Amino acid sequence: MIEVQGLSKSYGQTLAVDDLSFGVRPGVVTGFLGPNGAGKTTSMRMILGLDRPTAGRALIGGRPYVELADPLRQVGALLDAHAVHGGRTARGHLRWLAHSNGLPDSRVDAVLDQVGLAEVARKRIKGFSLGMRQRLGVAGALLGDPPVLLLDEPVNGLDPEGIRWIRTLLRGLAAEGRAVLVSSHLMTEMALTADHLVVIGRGRLLADASTAEFIDRHGRTRVRVRAVDPDKLSALLRGPGSDLTAEPAEGGAWEVTGAEPERIAALAAANGVVLYEIAVQRDSLEEAFMRMTADSVEYRAVAA
Ligand SMILES: Nc1ncnc2c1ncn2[C@@H]1O[C@H](COP(=O)(O)OP(=O)(O)OP(=O)(O)O)[C@@H](O)[C@H]1O
Incomplete structure (x- = not known):
């Protein structure tokens, strides 16, 4: 469970996140939607303790990230699939991550299998395609078998097979009872993946509803x-x-x-x-989203 309570973040004059509150429940995939610059990445970074909020707080299982005793066992995250050392092998990278977090080597092989990278486990990451890097990022997020997962734009740049793989994986992880928060600006994909939506524009909450409710309310x-x-x-x-x-x-x-x-x-x-x-x-989710954001001053200001 993730609880975001009155979260705000300013960068100088820019209010990137503005008094945002929402929850991410276990057992469902929650889609985090918003146009470019809406504040999705900043929010996720604050939930993960990578940025300090100007106001408010984010809790994972009732505690702020920085207070988690065993963070990788509590929450897995995929923020930037390129932020790995290209000279390492996939296995080497995951073993390093496992060791530095007190996790057994057996988890490394388990997640390599789970994401379909077992065959290339001994290859250097610098030769990996974007899709392979995304899979490796997901493997890292799953290493501690955490009840909470956060993924920032995991399908960006993936081919249809990769997109489908992420979708099936996320739905499976939620079905196991995990809380899954996934950001994207690809509406069609979100409609297929997310049961629930948190929509933001200019750092503010615009909607917090099930995907079906959202389409019912804003679509024709x-x-x-x-x-x-x-x-x-x-x-x-x-x-x-x-x-x-x-x-x-x-x-x-x-x-x-x-x-x-x-x-x-x-x-x-x-x-x-x-x-x-x-x-x-x-209406599709995309049409409902466009209708809703067309009425939103926040969104128009972002889109301008
Ligand atoms: N380190 C930073 N310094 C200054 N401004 C920042 C910084 N990080 C983000 N911002 C600004 O905060 C706002 C929100 O950005 P953020 O990256 O969180 O949005 P996003 O919804 O993730 O967008 P995208 O879909 O483009 O990734 C933007 O106006 C951005 O320019």
Whole structure:
């Protein structure tokens, strides 16, 4: 469990994180979303005790990071996959990390297996692709078998297979009961990976909701309909007496907002309009996010 309470960080005149409070629960993947410069990395660094907050605090399992007796057993983090010594081998790097944290060598082999690097364990890191470096970073985060994981943009620069691997891994780690916080600005990926979302803009909390709730609240739902006789359908949807909001869409279809499909189907049947397509269309996470942030002064200021 991570608890962020009134966390703020200023760099000179820049307020990078502004009175941020949220929790990261065990058993779910929490996506940490926000545009570039929103304050995600700064927040994660403060949770990990790498930056000192100007105000507020962040607790991991009820304690600030600096007070954790065995930090690697409490929390695993992937911040910057390039921050490793290229001259070391993958195994050497993990053994060094294990030894300096009082962890047994057996964990090194276990995590190398878990991230699929066992075959290249004795190769030097400088020859690793970005995807291999990300896997090594994840291996380091998993070394202490921690109940809490923080990953900053873990899918950046990965190919589709690598992205899928991270997604499956994170969902599996949450299913084991761990608290997983993962930042990203890739909406489609977050929609597939995160059960819960913490959205920030200009350092401030904009939303803290389940992914489904977030899309429900900020996205639109439309019903797409097509009829054998398009003129009859058009007259029904837009003619006098209709209280529906309908817009023409491609392929001769209409998109109706503000009415359930049952009502539209019943109305069509009652008026002898034969439908051959009726489908509910929900906004994607990306569309919901764009709609929400379009209304947010914070975001507009960031985007400008
Ligand atoms: N060490 C620093 N010194 C001065 N300003 C900083 C420092 N670190 C971050 N900032 C500023 O704080 C703000 C938040 O940056 P941060 O990197 O936390 O955002 P982010 O959401 O992680 O963005 P990105 O998606 O681009 O990584 C930005 O305006 C950034 O320029």
